Amino acid sequence: MSPGRSYHHGDLRAALIEASFELLAECGLRRFSVAEVARRLGVSSAAPYRHFADRRQLLSAVSTAAARDLRTAIEAAADAAGDDPAARLAASAGAYVRYVARTGAGIQVIYAAELYDVADDARREQTRALMTTMLDLAGAAGARTYPEVVLLVEATIAVAHGYTSLFADGFFARNSIPVDDIAARAVEAAGALISH
Amino acid sequence: MSPGRSYHHGDLRAALIEASFELLAECGLRRFSVAEVARRLGVSSAAPYRHFADRRQLLSAVSTAAARDLRTAIEAAADAAGDDPAARLAASAGAYVRYVARTGAGIQVIYAAELYDVADDARREQTRALMTTMLDLAGAAGARTYPEVVLLVEATIAVAHGYTSLFADGFFARNSIPVDDIAARAVEAAGALISH
């Protein structure tokens, strides 16, 4: 962007993370590969390893950014939904569907089993903050005890993730149904769970 | 099983399908490979290709069996739920969670995008029958118009698939929460959607 350095991107590290999002959105975690990310950026397959020790470290950085951005999107959606606590929590389901459809980085990436034992404090902090945001929304929405709060968060995530996953897998004839329609259905379904 | 033939399994074809289920349950479609299935059966990596033209034909056969067995499980669960049409549809969500947790072959395998253009009449018939069963349950459960029926089926599958996917990805700390608990939550959530 700024400095016309010796070769491309003044910041390959950031470019790798950005391109990883695009690859995930197109192909899913299933066919994600460091080599393909490098190819898309026009750098050699060795270049990423100057910035990330291995594949998992790159994915961990993506997970960190995704947790941060998803949390921001959820908070914005909750605020846009107004003051009703149930509507605010339900709105998080819509934000999840839209964010993951756009970026390809949802729960499967953010909390990927593959990353379970990767030491990365930044990621820990962001995933924790994301969960805290959800727990706060659920707490405000009427769940009383902590276990109830957790169950409500899990149900909301499950319905949002379910719609997202079906959408990503082409179950909805992807071309014919806009993502905003799917997001609206997820909000409605989440609302039904919350008021139940 | 029966004839003590020249080498192992009298029926490698059936054994391949069975072992594919086990591999899917353990590793998901993500790391499924024909070579690994062959390895587990103690046959060479070339052997499967005597019975299936390629990887997708094997997966298609798995999809066919999964659609048939899942439909049977759903019908049994609906019947076990009694006469209330809403309870019958909700029960299908529980059957889905249990079946996929056990076999690894859910919507992502049965309706895999990878198999979209594989010609396989048996598979077409079974996936169609599965969908018909779900549409019938939803129709009985109160959805009036055809689009409403479809929306209700999609919502039920989304919630069942969401819980299943989170469970498979280890989001629930797999060791500590039994699959039957997750299935019960899916039934409850589906019930909330249906009565909404």
Next chain:
DNA sequence: GTCTATACTCCGATAGAC
């Protein structure tokens, strides 16, 4: 910091012996 080149592993699939 990026490149070229390479080693290693795994998978899908085929050819030909038995």
Next chain:
DNA sequence: GTCTATCGGAGTATAGAC
């Protein structure tokens, strides 16, 4: 109908030149 052997391709990761 299964085996051995093999090819081609893709991915992860490293070594060493520049």
